[in-house]
Amino acid sequence: MNKVAESISARAAAETDATQHPLRLARRMERLGTETAFEVLVKARALEAKGRDIVHLEIGEPDFDTPANIIDAATDALHKGFTHYGPSAGLPELRDTIAQYVGETRGINVTADEVVVVPGGKPIIFFAILALAEDGDEVIYPNPGFPIYESMINYVGAKAVPIRLREELDFRLDVDELSALINDRTKLVILNSPQNPTGGVLEKEDIEAIADIIGDRDIMVLTDEIYSRLIFEGEHHSIMSIDGMKERCILLDGFSKTYAMTGWRMGYGIMRADLATHIARLMTNSNSCTASFTQVAGIEALRGPQESVDNMCAEFKKRRDVTVNGLNEIKGFSCRLPKGAFYVFPNIKKTEWRSKKLADALLEDAGVAALSGTAFGDFGEGYLRFSVANSIENIEKALERVGSWADKNL
Numbered sequence: 395m396n397k398v399a400e401s402i403s404a405r406a407a408a409e410t411d412a413t414q415h416p417l418r419l420a421r422r423m424e425r426l427g428t429e430t431a432f433e434v435l436v437k438a439r440a441l442e443a444k445g446r447d448i449v450h451l452e453i454g455e456p457d458f459d460t461p462a463n464i465i466d467a468a469t470d471a472l473h474k475g476f477t478h479y480g481p482s483a484g485l486p487e488l489r490d491t492i493a494q495y496v497g498e499t500r501g502i503n504v505t506a507d508e509v510v511v512v513p514g515g516k517p518i519i520f521f522a523i524l525a526l527a528e529d530g531d532e533v534i535y536p537n538p539g540f541p542i543y544e545s546m547i548n549y550v551g552a553k554a555v556p557i558r559l560r561e562e563l564d565f566r567l568d569v570d571e572l573s574a575l576i577n578d579r580t581k582l583v584i585l586n587s588p589q590n591p592t593g594g595v596l597e598k599e600d601i602e603a604i605a606d607i608i609g610d611r612d613i614m615v616l617t618d619e620i621y622s623r624l625i626f627e628g629e630h631h632s633i634m635s636i637d638g639m640k641e642r643c644i645l646l647d648g649f650s651k652t653y654a655m656t657g658w659r660m661g662y663g664i665m666r667a668d669l670a671t672h673i674a675r676l677m678t679n680s681n682s683c684t685a686s687f688t689q690v691a692g693i694e695a696l697r698g699p700q701e702s703v704d705n706m707c708a709e710f711k712k713r714r715d716v717t718v719n720g721l722n723e724i725k726g727f728s729c730r731l732p733k734g735a736f737y738v739f740p741n742i743k744k745t746e747w748r749s750k751k752l753a754d755a756l757l758e759d760a761g762v763a764a765l766s767g768t769a770f771g772d773f774g775e776g777y778l779r780f781s782v783a784n785s786i787e788n789i790e791k792a793l794e795r796v797g798s799w800a801d802k803n804l
């Protein structure tokens with residue numbers, strides 16, 4: 395049999411297998427969403443494999459290397475035998491270090507038993523929603539927003555209630571709208587500041603007003619602060635710092651964005667100790683623990699020199715300015731100046747193109763990978779997300795390509 399015939403017969407055999415034993419997924423899998431950034435990356439890589447030159451502005455990760463002192467701490471830990479299982483909630487020394495760090499940065503008292511270390515920031519979203527929300531509950535989440543919130547709320551069978559982030563408010567949420575969405579079924583409110591995908595940052599007054607609205611209701615708040623160190627104007631404010639809110643908050647933060655450690659997989663949640671034991675139980679049931687040598691490196695990240703964080707933030711700010719200025723020169727595009735994170739979220743309504751179609755065209759015709767605003771929910775229609783985690787040279791190349799594409803096609 396030649397190669398083509400062999401492959402056809404193998405495929406036919408596989409199809410027969412598939413029909414003989416259909417995959418009987420649990421129904422809940424139909425409700426699980428995804429993160430489009432990874433799909434666009436695959437598409438962009440396929441074009442590159444065919445010889446196309448693509449500028450990558452789709453990825454949500456720093457393009458910097460992890461600082462050398464952190465890498466040294468990890469290799470040292472490997473040689474010292476941190477190659478075994480550790481406690482599900484994290485190594486005691488790292489939990490202590492995180493408690494101190496969050497205590498200082500948020501102006502609250504945090505103890506180690508209120509810290510759970512997990513592989514990345516994402517598992518805190520996964521576990522918190524899994525532990526708290528179920529059929530009959532409502533969860534309010536930002537839209538446009540990180541797609542995993544909506545995906546997980548749907549997955550656990552709760553009702554996903556979007557709060558629209560509006561451009562005219564610089565993508566801070568409208569507190570009156572939030573108030574109107576809260577009812578007796580509201581179990582959880584998700585906040586994210588600085589925000590992905592818009593770069594919006596909640597001001598102190600916003601946080602205070604949100605706490606006021608929640609009042610003394612029995613509602614938990616998942617406050618996703620993974621970009622807390624990437625702020626260009628003003629300061630980071632956490633709802634967990636507000637009197638009376640601490641025991642109703644789960645604060646998510648981590649190492650991925652702050653220390654350019656996305657591939658290390660390490661993040662954490664701060665929450666009341668009784669909830670922490672349940673989240674640790676979910677860790678026992680899923681991962682056992684976060685990699686031990688990675689956690690030793692995490693201690694170095696928090697206690698060691700912090701210049702790399704400041705330098706990275708200053709560089710992102712420069713790139714943000716170049717990107718926003720450039721986009722505002724492009725026909726049909728208008729872009730506000732985001733105050734944090736490393737994304738810009740231009741309005742493309744004047745192009746009269748749907749976001750997804752425009753993102754596809756920019757990738758295929760102009761060789762620029764960006765994400766459709768709708769990858770972040772229905773209220774992302776009319777916008778695109780560009781990540782500025784690429785060099786100024788590449789950002790300028792992308793802007794030029796998008797600009798000439800717009801001149802030709804709009």
Ligand SMILES: Cc1ncc(COP(=O)(O)O)c(C=O)c1O
Nearest residue numbers: 454514515516540590620648650
């Ligand atoms: C808002 C937000 N939360 C959480 C995460 C997850 O971060 P990690 O890579 O540490 O899981 C991301 C990553 O893009 C994010 O944008």
